Amino acid sequence: MPTDTLLLDRSTVQAVVDTDQLTEQLGSALVKYVGAGAPQRVRSRLSAELTAMVLMPGLADGVPAYTVKVHAKNPDADEAIRGLMLLHDLPGGALLAVIESGWLTAQRTALTAAFVHDRLTSHSPGSIGIIGAGAQGTATALALSRRRGGHFTIYDSDQRRALALQQALGAAHADVAPSSEAAVRASSSAVTATWGRRPVASTPALQGLDHVTVLGMDEPGKQELPPDFLNMATVYADDPALVRPIIRQTSLPISAALREDAPTAWPSVYIAAGLPLQDCVAAWHVYQRACATGRGRNVDFRG
Known part of the structure; x- marks a missing residue:
């Protein structure tokens, strides 16, 4: 298992996504979804405009990883949704990637x-x-x-x-x-x-x-x-x-x-309220393609 974490910013995510492939992967996962994984949507309103939200755990059949997504929602901002997807290895929990989530979501x-x-x-x-x-x-x-x-x-x-x-x-x-x-x-x-x-x-x-x-x-x-x-x-x-x-x-x-x-x-x-499952499928797609093309920046957060 890699000890470094791959950092993937928006431009990198946009560069590696194959929309046709990802569409079929998301569709296939949704067809099979029966509610397993107890998806959670934790929401806290901080003001009339700003909401903090966490979606977890993102789990999908055939994906040896899970996601936790943390984002802020503010309809009055120039960009309404900003945040990160954290992709963790299964079963060990190593942090594989930190992915900019606004565009990918x-x-x-x-x-x-x-x-x-x-x-x-x-x-x-x-x-x-x-x-x-x-x-x-x-x-x-x-x-x-x-x-x-x-x-x-x-x-x-x-x-x-x-x-x-x-x-x-x-x-x-x-x-x-x-x-x-x-x-x-x-x-x-x-x-x-x-x-x-x-x-x-x-x-x-x-x-x-x-x-x-x-x-x-x-x-x-x-x-x-x-x-x-x-x-x-x-x-x-x-x-x-x-x-x-x-x-x-x-x-x-x-x-x-x-x-x-x-x-x-x-x-x-x-x-379409949104599922952590979709985050998992999308994050794994991005991570796999980034690794295959040598994109992203590796960081060891443990110093």
């Missing part, structure tokens, strides 16, 4: 969301509504575009961000809507990625969708979809135990839908 969420969205909307090739064009919404839209192409209708309260995403997707493949309600009504499926505590659209507008991927309802108080819409939809979650404090409605594990163990009824909703 957005990517692992986006790639997983694109994998699920593609599976649950394979019958529905219509326009995809993107509500929220910040870092997470942009990463998810680009992941969907790479995976399946298609047309996008974008809304963000900051029109500059919506226009930037339209340009990134290609003006021929994306429109900017004047409101989130209009974006939903123009789409057959949607992705919501906001910090909102109010629904992005009315239930009548949302009823026209086949599927909604929800990325912003990751802690109590956030409410991107109205409760009456959730009551009529088939709601899936990464892990129902993690979303139980967030919504009152009963949710099913998304793995059941991906394995087709449970019939998928429309409209369907996937609440």
